[in-house]
Amino acid sequence: MSEPGTATGGGAGPNEDLAVHLDGITKRFPGVVANDDVDLRVERGSVHALLGENGAGKTTLMNVLYGLYEPTEGRVLVDGEPRQFDRPRDAIDAGVGMIHQHFMLVDTMTVAENIALGNEPKKWGGLAVDRDRIEREIADLCDRYGFSVDPSATVGELSVGAQQRVEILKALYRGADVLILDEPTAVLTPQEVEDLYGVLEELTEQGKTIIFITHKLGEAMHSADAITVLRDGKSVGTVAPATTTREDLAELMVGREVLLEADSDPVETGGAILSASNVTVENDRGVEVVSGIDLEVRAGEILGIAGVDGNGQSELIEAITGLRTPDEGTVRFDGDDVTDWSRRRRIDGGMAHVPEDRHEQGLVMPFDLVENAVLGSQRSPRFAHGGRIDWAGVRDHAEDVIGTYDVRPPTADADAESFSGGNQQKFVVGRELERDPDLVVATHPTRGVDIGSTEFIHERLLDLRREGKAVLLVSSALDEVQSLSDRLAVIYEGEFVDVTDPDTITEEELGLLMAGERPSETTKSEASDLVEGGDR
Numbered sequence: 001m002s003e004p005g006t007a008t009g010g011g012a013g014p015n016e017d018l019a020v021h022l023d024g025i026t027k028r029f030p031g032v033v034a035n036d037d038v039d040l041r042v043e044r045g046s047v048h049a050l051l052g053e054n055g056a057g058k059t060t061l062m063n064v065l066y067g068l069y070e071p072t073e074g075r076v077l078v079d080g081e082p083r084q085f086d087r088p089r090d091a092i093d094a095g096v097g098m099i100h101q102h103f104m105l106v107d108t109m110t111v112a113e114n115i116a117l118g119n120e121p122k123k124w125g126g127l128a129v130d131r132d133r134i135e136r137e138i139a140d141l142c143d144r145y146g147f148s149v150d151p152s153a154t155v156g157e158l159s160v161g162a163q164q165r166v167e168i169l170k171a172l173y174r175g176a177d178v179l180i181l182d183e184p185t186a187v188l189t190p191q192e193v194e195d196l197y198g199v200l201e202e203l204t205e206q207g208k209t210i211i212f213i214t215h216k217l218g219e220a221m222h223s224a225d226a227i228t229v230l231r232d233g234k235s236v237g238t239v240a241p242a243t244t245t246r247e248d249l250a251e252l253m254v255g256r257e258v259l260l261e262a263d264s265d266p267v268e269t270g271g272a273i274l275s276a277s278n279v280t281v282e283n284d285r286g287v288e289v290v291s292g293i294d295l296e297v298r299a300g301e302i303l304g305i306a307g308v309d310g311n312g313q314s315e316l317i318e319a320i321t322g323l324r325t326p327d328e329g330t331v332r333f334d335g336d337d338v339t340d341w342s343r344r345r346r347i348d349g350g351m352a353h354v355p356e357d358r359h360e361q362g363l364v365m366p367f368d369l370v371e372n373a374v375l376g377s378q379r380s381p382r383f384a385h386g387g388r389i390d391w392a393g394v395r396d397h398a399e400d401v402i403g404t405y406d407v408r409p410p411t412a413d414a415d416a417e418s419f420s421g422g423n424q425q426k427f428v429v430g431r432e433l434e435r436d437p438d439l440v441v442a443t444h445p446t447r448g449v450d451i452g453s454t455e456f457i458h459e460r461l462l463d464l465r466r467e468g469k470a471v472l473l474v475s476s477a478l479d480e481v482q483s484l485s486d487r488l489a490v491i492y493e494g495e496f497v498d499v500t501d502p503d504t505i506t507e508e509e510l511g512l513l514m515a516g517e518r519p520s521e522t523t524k525s526e527a528s529d530l531v532e533g534g535d536r
């Protein structure tokens with residue numbers, strides 16, 4: 001690998017051009033060195049990406065800068081001045097704002113109310129003049145940075161991308177000059193990602209400094225002026241995108257060469273393992289969100305579902321995995337009509353499910369990984385003997401998953417909540433894929449997972465397919481569904497607008513289908529052959 005160019009200056013003394021300088025930061029937790037003598041220099045008016053594998057220490061380092069953690073050693077300098085931040089309020093007062101991955105907005109309140117929340121001394125509604133002033137100030141901010149956000153709109157009715165802009169506005173309203181964004185694209189659609197890049201450009205043009213956490217190489221290469229790579233808590237280099245390649249960056253991040261494309265060889269398919277016909281689901285408010293979907297997944301194939309979040313894929317998967325009963329239609333699994341079967345019965349029957357939300361459906365956060373390893377299998381003969389759980393067996397299983405899926409730190413005794421997001425995800429994926437299932441239903445299996453582990457999870461999914469298992473894969477990561485799937489269904493407003501061959505469709509065409517564009521008649525007739533699982 002060629003030696004990457006250095007993007008930001010070296011030198012030991014204070015540097016006025018640096019908006020942020022983290023100088024020799026070490027942060028220790030009991031038994032873990034999360035940051036080990038990290039030096040980070042961020043130039044004013046730049047976009048600086050912090051890239052690293054799961055558990056590399058990115059979030060911890062930013063939490064130090066934002067006053068959530070006190071460093072064990074080292075100094076935080078903002079605008080060349082050493083600072084001590086005992087709480088986020090101190091960081092905000094010094095002009096540092098943070099936009100978390102899980103937005104901290106109240107859905108039922110307006111944009112202006114959310115922005116004012118916690119920042120205005122008067123109770124909202126107490127003084128009409130405050131409301132006017134605040135809305136005016138927010139509108140001014142929107143004008144200045146070219147944001148199209150209506151201050152009087154209710155937050156819950158906004159798209160995810162717009163909600164993220166509200167979070168950015170909130171930080172700007174509080175006077176942030178440095179904005180830290182934690183994996184800002186994880187929840188965005190491809191179009192929203194493009195919009196975000198535009199926002200970042202506008203902000204830096206106006207002198208703001210951006211630090212964003214990511215483990216996506218493409219994203220760092222595309223939008224950052226400088227990229228600092230963390231590995232095992234240490235900074236292993238700062239590079240400029242122009243002087244490096246994706247491959248070099250991947251190697252710097254992971255410490256070994258990484259395959260950037262999953263290779264899916266043709267596999268002979270067998271009979272249908274899962275079939276759904278005319279599945280129709282109404283959501284909790286009685287609105288039809290899945291409208292008569294038919295699908296079939298055969299042994300030895302991966303059927304991908306691509307779509308912008310919120311187009312019915314979550315409810316479809318819930319109907320398939322037993323988290324909800326469809327209002328119409330049938331689901332058949334391994335020859336049985338399972339439409340009315342409980343989730344547990346489906347799991348016992350050989351269905352594995354990597355859920356969309358690891359917090360809500362995948363893990364019990366205050367439980368350790370041994371307890372989490374048995375979730376869903378408490379009554380299976382593998383772990384339950386004579387009505388009692390074989391805890392020694394469960395522990396072995398937890399340790400196997402931890403080892404195989406490289407969960408870090410490799411301990412089964414820590415509570416799920418003490419692991420980084422990506423490591424939690426690896427554990428859930430490992431637990432589900434190692435159930436020896438006939439069918440894997442995997443929703444965003446690599447969300448929040450770094451490149452090395454993503455490669456491993458992709459390989460495991462392809463192994464399962466080679467072993468003749470069926471895989472239903474839902475993902476908003478287009479490269480993932482495209483490279484892994486044998487057939488690709490595009491969902492829009494509760495219907496499949498197309499079922500296509502992922503090898504022949506371009507990413508642009510896929511983007512258009514996901515936005516609701518219907519395929520041309522010829523493509524459609526070719527596609528209908530594929531709905532029934534025709535050979536490729």
Ligand SMILES: Nc1ncnc2c1ncn2[C@@H]1O[C@H](COP(=O)(O)OP(=O)(O)OP(=O)(O)O)[C@@H](O)[C@H]1O
Pocket residue numbers: 029030032033034052053054055056057058059060061215408409418419420421422423448
């Ligand atoms: N509050 C905590 N208590 C104990 N250990 C922690 C705590 N917070 C983080 N760690 C540990 O510190 C290390 C770094 O975690 P951190 O969340 O900073 O990683 P990350 O690079 O942001 O990972 P990811 O991409 O998965 O979010 C991990 O080993 C994690 O388990």
